[in-house]
Amino acid sequence: xxxxxxxxxxxxxxxxxxxxxxxxxxxxxxxxxxxxxxxxxxxxxxxxxxxxxxxxxxxxxxxxxxxxxxxxxxxxxxxxxxxxxxxxxxxxxxxxxxxxxxxxxxxxxxxxxxxxxxxxxxxxxxxxxxxxxxxxxxxxxxxxxxxxxxxxxxxxxxxxxxxxxxxxxxxxxxxxx
Amino acid sequence: xxxxxxxxxxxxxxxxxxxxxxxxxxxxxxxxxxxxxxxxxxxxxxxxxxxxxxxxxxxxxxxxxxxxxxxxxxxxxxx
Numbered sequence: 001x002x003x004x005x006x007x008x009x010x011x012x013x014x015x016x017x018x019x020x021x022x023x024x025x026x027x028x029x030x031x032x033x034x035x036x037x038x039x040x041x042x043x044x045x046x047x048x049x050x051x052x053x054x055x056x057x058x059x060x061x062x063x064x065x066x067x068x069x070x071x072x073x074x075x076x077x078x079x080x081x082x083x084x085x086x087x088x089x090x091x092x093x094x095x096x097x098x099x100x101x102x103x104x105x106x107x108x109x110x111x112x113x114x115x116x117x118x119x120x121x122x123x124x125x126x127x128x129x130x131x132x133x134x135x136x137x138x139x140x141x142x143x144x145x146x147x148x149x150x151x152x153x154x155x156x157x158x159x160x161x162x163x164x165x166x167x168x169x170x171x172x173x174x175x176x177x
Numbered sequence: 178x179x180x181x182x183x184x185x186x187x188x189x190x191x192x193x194x195x196x197x198x199x200x201x202x203x204x205x206x207x208x209x210x211x212x213x214x215x216x217x218x219x220x221x222x223x224x225x226x227x228x229x230x231x232x233x234x235x236x237x238x239x240x241x242x243x244x245x246x247x248x249x250x251x252x253x254x255x256x
Contacts, residue, residue, distance in 0.1 A: 046202070046205075116196035117197070
């Protein structure tokens with residue numbers, strides 16, 4: 001993320017200056033959008049979550065330490081907003097697996113894809129987030145830990161639990177990974 | 178993930194990569210700044226609903242205190 005920001009801009013943001021906030025939004029919106037999209041997997045949803053994330057950032061501006069990275073702080077807020085979105089989804093509401101927002105699938109077995117999606121959606125949201133970032137997006141544990149504001153060990157543990165739970169769910173659906 | 182199940186882990190990743198396709202969008206489809214400004218402004222001032230609820234709570238407490246003065250002791254205990 002672009003993070004060589006001048007301290008004055010960040011101080012103005014902390015004080016509630018909307019112009020400063022807009023400037024930060026313009027610098028970070030694309031990166032934040034792409035990060036959210038990785039988690040929620042749907043462009044329209046990612047836009048809604050992005051608005052929520054920047055709104056949360058504005059509300060929490062007084063707690064931001066302007067000597068630290070705005071990008072990392074914003075990514076944590078965006079990750080939490082995306083996770084909250086997953087929590088708010090009904091358990092069987094599937095992620096988008098085939099739409100105009102997505103690249104064409106290399107796997108022609110639509111039934112298998114839907115089963116995998118269903119099994120994944122049955123994971124608790126906090127496991128879905130780490131599993132998406134670690135297994136699908138192949139992000140490093142350190143990067144995920146930073147985005148979730150968690151120790152690396154906790155991320156590893158969650159990935160392990162997600163894999164175990166996913167295998168169990170897939171087995172229930174007759175798929176043996 | 179553990180080393181002894183490396184093959185299975187690869188198979189699991191393949192399944193996930195097939196099921197969850199690469200997002201095609203790289204930028205939002207519209208300017209989202211106006212939505213953020215709208216959100217800020219809608220929370221900046223108290224809405225009629227906020228004020229009605231607040232007035233109702235204040236009125237309720239006042240009526241309770243007038244009709245049951247001992248309730249004041251209960252309130253005082255809370256502080």
